[in-house]
Amino acid sequence: MPKCRDFRESFLEDQSGNLAPEQKRGVERHLAECPDCRAHYEMIKKAFKTMDLREKYDPGEDYWNSYWDRLQARMAADDRLDRSPVRTQSDKLLSFVRLPRWVPLTAAAAALVATGIFIGRTLVRPEWQAAKPGPGGSAIVLPAAAGSDLSGRTSLYLERSKRILLAVVNFAADPKDISGLNLPAQRNASKELVREASLLKTDLRNSKNRQLERLVGDLERILLQIANMEGGDDLTALGIIKAGAESSDIIFKIDLAEIIAARRRSGSPRNPTAAGAPGFARGSTSAVLARGYKPRASGEPKARPLTRSIS
Amino acid sequence: MTDSSAEPLADRLAARDPEAFHELVETYKKKFFGLAYEFTRNHADAEDVSQMAFIKVFRSIETFKKGSSLNSWLYRIVANTAIDHIRKRPFFPAGFPESATAASGTKEEDPAASAERRQLRGRIERALGAVSERERMAFILHHDHGLSLKEIAEIQGVSLGSVKSYIFRSIRKLQKEMSAFEAGWPKETDHA
Secondary structure, X not given: OOOHHHHHHHHHHHHOOOOOHHHHXXXXXXXXXXXXXXXXXXXXXXXXXXXXXXXXXXXXXXXXXXXXXXXXXXXXXXXHHOOOOOOOHHHHHHHHHOOOOHHHHHHHHHHHHHHHHHHHHHHOOOOEEEOOOOOOOOOOEEEXXXXXXXXXXXXXXXXXXXXXXXXXXXXXXXXXXXXXXXXXXXXXXXXXXXXXXXXXXXXXXXXXXXXXXXXXXXXHXXXXXXXXXXXXXXXXXXXXXXHHHHHOOHHHHHHHHHHHHHHHHHOOOOOOOOOOOOOOOOOOHHHHHHHOOOOOOOOOOOOOOOOOOOO | OOOXXXXXXXXXXXXXXXXXXXXXXXXXXXXXXXXXXXXXXXXXXXXXXXXXXXXXXXXXXHHOOOOOOHHHHHHHHHHHHHHHHHHHOOOOOOOOOHHHHHHHHOOOOOHHHHHHHHHHHHHHHHHHHOOOHHHHHHHHHHHOOOOOHHHHHHHHOOOHHHHHHXXXXXXXXXXXXXHOOOOOOOOOOOOO
């Protein structure tokens, strides 16, 4: 004759639907005649129902649809860092799936084009308007409904993030010279930005600025990696972060928003090439490329001319 | 949860089916991300952990023992990756999980009901935050992912009895937290 303890062993599996029908019938018969076990069973049932009330975070269909592409990009970025003479992950993946090399290359090209279309379609939205240039001439495309506070916060957030990213991307890895990056300062600044990201994303989501929300989310991911870099000689982590920043084209995305804003301000949509051109964001990467990057913060003493190539 | 649907995938992975890895990612991406999110509490880290787990799967598929549970093997990888990640990282942003703040973007029918729901969810999160990583992992795997106690024992590398203890401890925390919030919770009996 089974005891209460034996039945109680089955209560959890019953709640998660993993109990065999015959066992379930036995549990039900016991519950009908044992008030103590019934109370215990009700407690478990209530706990499971309470857990059902939790809201599950779902990044949305766009995120899921592009997950595979991002995973492939990351594996490709890992390949570039892999100094081993043995086969790279891409090679392994190619042999694993037995596809010709042109297939992933074509897919990568298609993903790049899709990214361009995505940015073009989403950043050039009719309901958006160009923000007024800030004191530094930098501007970001912001939604009209967002309000000046949110616009200003977003603009400032992107500008601060970009400074850190430029410092990291510009840094030429040299074991003797990593102090040139002033890593502690960059880490602290990144931590601050990561702390701010959650609230900013929520505000952007509430004002239906999904694209800026996503951009801030992408920045948050990279900044978190910088914040979590260990010690002053973490060249491997630095390489991964640089590769990730390049593969995500994050600076390009920020610049694109600035360029669109500048075009709208200047009314000359086809000629944003010269640094210092009317309405052109002074701090944008294109402008930096034209004149060579120079550190603007005292914490970035050894920054080098900007290069997009990741070694 | 049985993984009869996953076993053919395991066979195809072992046989180097061209689409197998892609199919694996499509099948498990939400599960991996969801479990990673439980522990990292932010989108960026959840993505990082889930991707790292997939890369580990890709690199070590040869070590998967044919005939064993692919589901348990995969969950073990993502669970270990998540726990390693949060232990190694010196910094995590404090604050409420994005899952809770996401609700503010949706239309709420009644501000009072909305406030009560937020409070309720806050208490659930607090209760789950008060148990150990292992206890929370066991409870989440059982409740959210529908894994059997035996599978969870395999994933966590502990006995079946330990898994039951983990889950009951989580339930008791939840009961304690919720009883202060809601009168309808039944009292726990002595010989649980």
